[in-house]
Amino acid sequence: MKTILKSLFGKIALIFLIQILALSAVQMYLSLTCTFDYYYEKDQKLHAKTAAALARMIEERVKAGCSLTTITNDTQNLTLLNPDAHIYIVDQTGRILQTLTDASEIKRKKIDVQPILEFIAAKDQNLKEAVFIDNPLDPDGKVIFSASPLHLDDQYAYLLITYNVPLNTLSLQSIMDSGVLQNTALAAMLAVMFSLFAGFLVFFFLNKRLQIMRNVVNFFKNGKYDARIPITSRDEIGELGVAFNNMASAFETYLRDLERNDRMRREFIANISHDLRSPLASTRGYVETLMIKDEKLSQKERKKFLQIIHKNVVHLSELVSELFELAKFDAKQIEPAIEPFSIAELAQDIVLKFQPQSESLNINLISRFPKNLPLVMGDIGMIERAISNLIQNALKFSGKGATVNLELLKAENHVIVKIADNGPGIPVEDLPYVFERFYRVDKSRNRKSGGSGLGLAIVKKIVEAHGQKISVKCNPGSETVFSFTLPVWKKDLSQPRNKIKQTISSPEKS
Template identity: 30%
Template sequence: MLNSLYTRLAAGLFVLMVAVGLVYTFISTVSLREYYASVNQELNRNLARDLVSDRNLVDEGRIDQTALKELFALYMTINPSIEIYLLDPDGKILSYSADPEKIKRNRVSLDPIRNLLVDETAYPVLGDDPRSHERQKAFSVTPVPSADNIQGYLYVVLRGEEYDSVEMMAREGHFIGMSAWAVAFSLLFGLVAGLAVFRLLTRRLTRLTRLVEQFEQGDPSAWAARARWADERGRSRDEVDYLGVAFDRMADRIVSQIEQLQEKDTLRRRLIAQVSHDLRTPLASMQGYVESLRMKRDSLSPEQQGRFLDVALDESRRLSHLVDELFELAALEAREKRPQPEPFTPAELIHDVAQKHGPEAARKGVELRVTGNLGLPMVLGDLGMTERVLDNLIRNALRYSPEHSDVVLDLAGDERWLTVTVRDAGPGIREADLPHVFDALYRGEQRDEPGHAGLGLAIAKRIMDLQGGDIRVRNEAEGGAAFAIRLPFQSAMAD
């Protein structure tokens, strides 16, 4: 919990609020001090001039020292918040109304005095405080005896030591306490409000995190909850919603992949079971005939021995063919065997394949015919793989065609695709079996031949997919099945 995003945001907000409070206090203190200095200097800008005028400090163009001492004594009694200093033209302190033991300077800088005399509205202008070597304060000043005949300056510090003492007491009093409580309450309110806002902002992220954890643990209820969350936030567009959408897509992909893996696992189990059965059948047959030949060799005639050997040889060939198909299908599934596309003439390929299977068709009493448009342009595909597909389709057609029937190889095309159709006159395929004829080792009810593993059509399907083509099957209305493969024309691929 301490490492959660909400906790870190809360800690960050707390530090931020403390920093804001300190900066606010510092800026407020400095600004308030300058404000008070400006106001005080504005209100008392003519104080020094009025003191000279009202107390008759100048007599016949000279400073009346007696009147000056009376002024010092008077203002030390009735207004201890100000301090009055008499300066010579160089800024040296000649006399003053303050306690002599607390005077630290023997002169003050004339630059602030001249700046204020030149522009009396430039507030605040701070001058040297004779009671300190570092401190500066607001002041009022006037040249004496006059601006035309400057023999010195009457320099009035508006916030003297007595004022500072009273101000310090006020800061430590009730007003400062109230201000501190106000600042503390404001910061506390900001902290609580910020935490509430953070809770609202992180609530969806926390919920999404919990759903991800539940989904990771395989909790099925997390999927439904995730869907509801996506529906509720479907119209928002902030980062949390984008993260939720990304999680939706990731979860969909994971679930789809899991389903595919489960389906693959089911097919794998079925494949292993069927392969085991298909391998066991020829092996058992071979073993049986070989053992019989060994045990009854003396009692069997040469013709019977030859027949036993022929059957064992046929079963070994069937077993070898099945193993070869298994290796080929595995290589295609693993993409170890990839097509090498090249342009070739479809009519030439069809004639070569038909000629290759002509003797087998003749032995079965089936006529192998080539029809359609023999002038089609060149197509782009792997010649060897395409021939392998046609070999499988023609062998299947010959296997199921009755005697004295036809197996037709038909060529057709449109603007983009070449279509080669292999039609037979056999019993066709049950409608229930049509969606599964390209599944590996699928055996329909009509496939009752011993040792037939059903891998040829699966291999053909995989080859056509790798080439960017496809393969389809349908039953003909007049009887028989028709397998059609499609490949793109070379001109279509160039476009």
């Protein structure tokens, strides 16, 4: 019982039960009192005009010379018709002057006349509700009555007929015995039972839904982060479920991001260690050989060793400066110095720079752009670095005989920079990750087929620092296209061209 009362269901059910019982009690009480009132009112209305009729008769007979006692005795026949009726003649102060009732039965000599006045004052004795008067037969009781002014020779009095149905004779028992009331009670009981049943049914389903919610929350707490509350209706509980589901989804995404970031951080450290250790170990080996064997080495061997050492050192310093650059981007220490420049000129310069390399690789490096290309806004040094990185990749990964195409296109407010090659491409499953640090399609980290895997991460940082986006598309076997946009410079006469220096903060989250 205690545990039931602890539950919301138990509490609501108890409150509901108490409420229903209280309401039924009030309803029973009201219907009982109404029934009493109705009886009295009906009875009084039935006899309302009797006193007046009788008074007129008495007055006439008094006028005819009959004594009051004779008249009263004669009226006994009347009371035989209704044994509950008692006739009194009362003076204006309420004193009982005359009655047929046994003197021994009379318990009061005087009664309050106020109700009589009230009764007489009511037009046609049309009373709104029953009026009671002191019952001369009962020192504490009250009865309904009929009354009328009575003009006797020498005095003004009242004729009072009480209908001795004292309040307590309409006992609960008599009411209970009445068929109407029994039916009312039955109806009330049925109503109580029906509302209890309906209430319990509502609570049962409510409780069931809350139970489902509690189970889902417990699942979630125990690590089942994809657990969601089934939404069957959009009421308050449904809304709560929707709110929980939204929170759970946000939490799940946040957790996955956290896990991914953690994994990436661990991979990052492992990759740095690997990429630093391999060239260092190799350099150390060659330096030690040079030191130990020194004289025994031929000139040719020594030159070869030194070339390897140089290559390792160059690679190491490139790797360190790339890491440093990324760290500065992360710490928001690098901000692009935005100014207008000709992207077409820059593209031509870059192509020229890579011409010897492309020729040696037997790769056809071409640039294509429309005439009158507008100036764009950006940090020219950074954009050069980004395009160079992309071309470097295209040359490195496309292979002999391929074509690398640097294309500039004019869009509404932007210039699109596209670097495409028709090399072997990037497998679809690797595409989403190529911009991640250290990510390389060739996982062996063999230096012949690639660098550190930081190039595209830097390109992405640069493009994002300009408030733009970079994308990659690849149909393996046909074309790999990297493209990003740059905003067109809008001529603003208030700003002389060479003074425009503006920074755009990176929207990137890392």
